[in-house]
Amino acid sequence: IRSDQDRDISIRYSITGVGADQPPNEVYSIDPVAGKMFLRAHAVDMNGNQVENPIDLYIYVIDMNDNRPEFRNQVYNGSVDEGSKPGTYVMHVSAFDADDNTTANGMVRYRILSQTPHSPIPNMFTINSETGDIKVSQYTLIVQATDMEGNLNFGLSNTATALITFSGEVPENRVGLVVANLTVIDADQPHSPNWNAVYRIISGDPSNHFSMRTDPVSNDGMVTVVKPVDYEMNRAFMLTVVVSNQAHLASGIQSSLQSTAGVTISVQDVNEPPYFPTNPKSIRFEEGVPAGTGLTTFSAADPD
Template identity: 40%
Template sequence: LDVKSLFTFFFPQVLLLACAEDLECVPGFRQKVFYIEQPFEFTEDQPVLKLEFDDCKGNSKLNFEVSNPDFKVERDGSLIALKNVSEAGRALFVHARSEHAEDMAEILIVEANEKHGALKEIFKIEGNLGIPRQKRAILATPILIPENQRPPFPRSVGKVISSEGTEGAKFRLSGKGVDQDPKGIFRINEISGDVSVTRALDREAIANYELEVEVTDISGKTIDGPVRLDISVIDQNDNRPMFKEGPYIGHVMEGSPTGTTVMRMTAFDADDSSTDNALLRYNILKQTPTKPSPNMFYIDPEKGDIVTVVSPVLLDRETMETPKYELVIEAKDMGGLDVGLTGTATATILIDDKNDHPPEFTKKE
């Protein structure tokens, strides 16, 4: 075997180029690991690189998620910055998911003087990926796993690499989710270093796992490590907004000026608050009764503040059918897009009486 072949055999996860299968389509990213030089600044709307994902069935409903919210991946696979970014960290992770397949790509951002092809330089990045810098031969880069993955399990989610060549050396994984409750979620192939997950994860239950990986000799004695292995669960939009603080009752004085704030409605979404999965927008679905105007009130779509929008003349308790109005309020996640999940609650608004009518004699004696 030549040097290139040996490198390919022992370190498939750190190759700069990933080779596709010649005879059949393999679902996922064509290239899983990228190395890019740290620019002075990532420029808004300028492509950083292009990723190729193929689920071998037409990429129906393909969606990309980037670990850094300052970046996004276009439909054609182009990674772009949403604004000018001078500091993006040392790694980006891109999760792709379609109807038929999902995969993860890793983008390592290196300094110009770091030699991409040299293994010793690759290990040098370890301390800048959130992993404590130690004199270790183990490279355990962070792993991102989408929640609610579908079977089959177990499925490979990452790889730990060691430059140690000790005969009989084995990887050992420990921590919460391995040998501590909840046990058995993760495991590692003691020879290859492949890390796998054994069942679907729930980000709302546990969002992050801090594991430790070490290398042992044939007798089980630790010869390197432990090194921390961070596993983060990527949020999926699987929780509906909920109104938890009801009943919602507000008061407004009759004759109040247009734009008077009556009350605030706020909902809670258990999904990741840093993503659109928990970005809520509010809307009034129904008003009862509908007189003297079917649109007596307005709700701020972002804040949830309910305000009056009718003339003070129409906000007259004495001429109304009833001084009580009920509004059906909807909260929708995904920033209010059609694909968002919804939750509803009822707001009761009472029109309070104001002493605005003098006494009148209704009958002469």
């Protein structure tokens, strides 16, 4: 601030307002929402006479990018039905930034850093950079949130883990059902030994309730129920499936011999009828027993 009369007379400047000459003195006040400081400047002569109209001063506090985005959870769990079309919604991840969200300092953007496993293709999922929505096996994604509108050169970042599992369902006590299809991609000649896939369940099914077979047309792996499952005993199975080629890889090929995927099978409860544990039941009594005498008690059990 400066008065245009300071050429002719000596001017003394001062400010008034809360935090200046009003309690609490010598402390600025700030609008907690707008980030503005409101002050008023005065110009008076050496006798204290006002020589200019007071001027309102607006001081804006500029936010500094001094906070990293923080994910609300460090691990997110989601599921997607096998065979889901591209664009199918899977899950949502969310991060917050303590900086001003009306500036680039607090504008968070998301991206996928990595996917485990890399098969059948490295980029099985996409993430909306602004909302954090993930859209079309257990796959583990490392997701990153960056402020400064996603500028990796200047922004601060943080990461979280998103676990995504293929899911299928099977009614209890049913056999012969295909409960999940696994799709693989192989660049070799279709329907040749180099292309044909061989699937195996390597964990999650110690009692051998499921088997894997290959669809000869599509090369998909079909998870089939071969032994009845009981909802009351196992409500879900978490299988790990490995796939490899029917033929050995050519010498010199620098690639993994096999790939794995996680599959979660949920068992559906069905209404099972009650039954008598002892059937038939023998009853013995002496002749001449009076009418109304209790002979035995029948009890029934329900597996549900």
